[in-house]
Amino acid sequence: MVSINxxxxxxxxxxxxxxxCIVQISVTVNGTTHDSDVEPRTLLVHYVRxxxxxxxxxxxxxxxxxxACTLHLNGEAVKSCTVLAVQADGQQVATIESLEVxxxxxxxxxxxxxxxxxxxxxxxxxxxMASISxxxxxxxxxxxxxxxxxxxxxxxxxxxxxxxxxxLACASAAAVSGxx
Amino acid sequence: MIPAAFDYKRAxxxxxxxxxxxxxxxxxxxxxxxxxxxxxxxxxxxxxxxxIDIGRITDLSYIRDAGSHIAIGALTRHMDVETSxxxxxxxxxxxxxxxxxxxxxxxxxxxxxxxxxxxDPASDLPATTLALGATYVVQGPxxxxxxxxxxxxxxxxxxxxxxxxxxxxIRVPKMNGAGWNFQKFNRxxxxxxxVGVAAWRRGSESGVALVNMGSTPVLxxxxxxxxxxxxxxxxxxxxASADADPQADNNASVxxxxxxxxxxxxxxxxxSS
Numbered sequence: 001m002v003s004i005n006x007x008x009x010x011x012x013x014x015x016x017x018x019x020x021c022i023v024q025i026s027v028t029v030n031g032t033t034h035d036s037d038v039e040p041r042t043l044l045v046h047y048v049r050x051x052x053x054x055x056x057x058x059x060x061x062x063x064x065x066x067x068a069c070t071l072h073l074n075g076e077a078v079k080s081c082t083v084l085a086v087q088a089d090g091q092q093v094a095t096i097e098s099l100e101v102x103x104x105x106x107x108x109x110x111x112x113x114x115x116x117x118x119x120x121x122x123x124x125x126x127x128x129m130a131s132i133s134x135x136x137x138x139x140x141x142x143x144x145x146x147x148x149x150x151x152x153x154x155x156x157x158x159x160x161x162x163x164x165x166x167x168l169a170c171a172s173a174a175a176v177s178g179x180x
Numbered sequence: 181m182i183p184a185a186f187d188y189k190r191a192x193x194x195x196x197x198x199x200x201x202x203x204x205x206x207x208x209x210x211x212x213x214x215x216x217x218x219x220x221x222x223x224x225x226x227x228x229x230x231x232i233d234i235g236r237i238t239d240l241s242y243i244r245d246a247g248s249h250i251a252i253g254a255l256t257r258h259m260d261v262e263t264s265x266x267x268x269x270x271x272x273x274x275x276x277x278x279x280x281x282x283x284x285x286x287x288x289x290x291x292x293x294x295x296x297x298x299x300d301p302a303s304d305l306p307a308t309t310l311a312l313g314a315t316y317v318v319q320g321p322x323x324x325x326x327x328x329x330x331x332x333x334x335x336x337x338x339x340x341x342x343x344x345x346x347x348x349x350i351r352v353p354k355m356n357g358a359g360w361n362f363q364k365f366n367r368x369x370x371x372x373x374x375v376g377v378a379a380w381r382r383g384s385e386s387g388v389a390l391v392n393m394g395s396t397p398v399l400x401x402x403x404x405x406x407x408x409x410x411x412x413x414x415x416x417x418x419x420a421s422a423d424a425d426p427q428a429d430n431n432a433s434v435x436x437x438x439x440x441x442x443x444x445x446x447x448x449x450x451x452s453s
Contacts, residue, residue, distance in 0.1 A: 021185075021186070021187040021188060023188055039185065040185075040186055040187065040188035040231065041182055041183040041184070041185055041186060041221075043182065046182075062181050062222070063181075063219060063222070064215065064218075064219060064282075064285075064286065065370070067283070067285065070285055073288075073289075076259075076288040077284060077285045077288060078285050078288050078289055079285045079286070079289075081222075082214060082215055082218050082219060082222075082286075082289070083214065083218075083289065084188075084211075084214065084218070086188055086190075086233070087211075087214065087233065087235060089190075130284065130285065133284065133288075134284065137284075148369075149284055151283045151284075151369035151370045152282065152283025152284055152285045152286065152370055153283075
C-alpha cells in the first residue's frame with residue numbers, strides 16, 4: 001500500500017467526515033483477507049485501488065459503461081465502479097494482479113501479448129478479466145459470442161479485432177484455469 | 181463520482197428489510213444488485229440517507245416450477261434468468277429478454293426484482309413481464325399482496341410498490357409453446373432500447389408490450405385486440421402506438437419512435453406467428 005505520512009491516497013483526498021457511518025468489512029482480495037473500515041459509499045474500485053493499493057484495476061467512464069474497472073467478484077466479472085465495497089464484505093475479489101503466478105502470466109495475458117491484443121493498455125485489465133469470466137462461462141465461444149460477451153468493455157484505441165483474436169486463441173489453446 | 185454519504189444496514193430476510201425501512205422512513209432505499217440505483221446515486225440524482233441492502237437474502241433467489249406459472253425470486257440475477265433451463269423451456273421470451281439487459285458484468289449483479297421495482301420504461305424486463313401477463317408478489321408491513329404487471333406501472337420510475345414494500349416473487353405464466361419474439365432497436369451495444377418490443381402469440385391470443393414508448397412500459401392492447409379479431413399482422417401493427425405516449429429525446433423524435441414501434445411490432449408478430 002502506498003502510504004505518505006501514514007495516510008493512504010484515499011485517506012488524504014477523502015478524509016472520513018466526522019459522524020459518517022463507518023462499516024467494518026472483511027474482503028478476500030487475491031487470496032488475502034483484508035479487514036477494513038470503509039464509508040458505505042466507498043466504491044469497490046476505490047477500495048481496491050486506494051485502500052489496498054491495487055492500481056491495476058482502472059477507472060474509465062465511472063458510469064458502468066466502459067468496463068475498465070472490471071474485476072471478479074466470486075469468480076464473475078463485475079464493474080467495480082458500480083459495486084459498493086460493503087457489498088463485497090465476506091466475498092472473494094480477484095483483480096488483474098492475481099493472474100501472474102511466480103512470474104508466469106495467465107494464459108489470457110499471454111494470448112493478449114501474442115496477438116497484439118492491447119495498444120495503449122488502459123482497457124486491458126478490464127478486457128482480460130472480462131475475457132476470463134467469459135471463457136469460464138463458455139469455454140468454446142464463436143467469434144460472435146466473444147464480441148457479444150465483451151460488449152461491456154470499450155477499447156478507445158478501437159483494437160477490438162486483436163482482442164477478439166486473443167480471446168479465441170486463448171480458448172483454443174487450452175481450457176482457462178479460471179481466476180485465482 | 182462518489183455517492184452522497186448514507187448509512188448502511190444489511191437485511192438477512194424480507195421481514196427484517198421491511199422492519200428496517202419502517203424504522204428509517206422515506207429516505208431509506210433498498211439496495212439489491214445496485215445496477216439501477218448506484219448509477220443514480222453517483223450522479224446524485226438519488227440521495228437516500230439510508231441504504232438497506234437486501235442483496236444477501238439468498239432465499240429470494242430461485243426459479244421454480246409452480247404448475248401453471250414459473251415463480252422467480254425477486255433477487256434472481258439477470259444471468260440466472262438468461263441461463264435457466266426451466267425458463268428456456270417454459271418462458272423462453274423472458275430468458276431471451278434477460279440476455280439483452282446491459283452486458284455480462286451488469287447481468288452478474290442486476291436482479292429481476294430490482295429492474296421491475298425501478299420501473300424504467302426503457303428497461304427490457306418490465307415490458308417483457310408485462311407482455312407475459314406476470315404477477316408481482318410484494319411484501320410489506322401488513323403482509324403480502326399480488327399486483328398484476330398491468331396495474332403496477334404508474335409513471336416514470338413510479339410504481340404501485342409502496343416505499344415500505346419489496347417485491348419478493350415474479351410469477352410468469354408458462355407460454356405453453358406460444359410463438360415469441362423480442363425486438364430491441366438501439367444504436368450501440370449495451371444501450372437501452374430506443375424502442376423495444378416483447379411479443380408472443382398463440383393463434384388469436386397474443387401479448388405485446390413496448391419498451392421506451394412512454395413514461396411506463398406499455399401493453400399494446402389494441403394490437404392484441406386486432407389480432408383476436410382476425411386482423412393481419414401488418415394491420416394490427418398499425419395500432420402499435422395506439423396505447424403509447426412516446427417522448428422525444430436525444431435518440432429519437434416522437435415520429436421516429438412511432439414508426440419504429442409499428443415496424444418492430446410487425447417483425448415481432450411475424451416471427452411469433
